[in-house]
Amino acid sequence: MPELPEVEAFGRWLLPRIRGRRVAEVEVLKPRLVRPLEASQFRSRLEGCRLRGLDRRGKSLVWDWVDPEGRPLSMVSHLGMTGSWTILSEGGSLPRHAAVVFRFGDQRVVLDDPRQFGSLRLGMESMAALGPEPLEPGFTPEALGRVLARDRRPIKVCLMDPARVAGVGNLYASEALFLAGIDPTRAAHSLTPDDHHRLHGVLVPLLKSAVERNLQALRAGRPMLYQQDGQPGSAGDGGLWVYDREGEPCHRCRTPIIRFTQSGRSTYQCPRCQRSCV
DNA sequence: AACGCCGCCTGATCGC
């Protein structure tokens, strides 16, 4: 599942390759991704536009286009569960689940999305109100504390709520709570300032290093972590501490990792390293 | 307002 670090990496990888360029043709192969617009409308509004910039907000990329008459047009892309961006040079074959293709001269930028949970929307109206951006300077331990303080839900559920903290999903929420030694079931508002500092202190570097790792993967043509088929790898080196490791030994204490459901989503926890009470 | 939960999808995995 593409989260903040994956989306950020896609944006940084794509931008220098298409900035300032005009999209000559837009093909919508899976119309559901451009809803509520009709495929033909989506296409005709974008063809001929020039890309000025790309900005990430949460897990979305905001594409800043300008049409031939000089009018700005925003497009918000979301990768859902299984989306990814690919660049094809001339003659390259489309990925199996190509959903939308943007042709810029001789190269094509393709949104591939097997499960079709992704979306491409014109205008900014569809962007939900997001919590603070973890990679912005304003995201301090105190800022994190403020968004957690008014939430009575479990910290794991709160952390992956985009209205609380932008861009953090299931994988990075589980990993960050492990690294901070926090029990995912604790009520968010019960975290102490010390917990806020610890969680902040692990979350930001975790996300930043994942961005770099993902960028390296993209530049090398390797799949990103979430695209691999559940290869755990070794922790700390791009591998996972707890996510998707049910029953496997904790990398720190060898206690088997447990999995349970919170708010309909899998949470992974080391029951020894992440205890509520000491 | 806050929060739980369903449904959208399809590939992978499970169970018989």
Add this chain to the structure above:
DNA sequence: TGCGATCAGGCGGCGT
């Protein structure tokens, strides 16, 4: 071995 059933999950929408 084959095949249907089940599961995963971000997020919008809806119900409580």
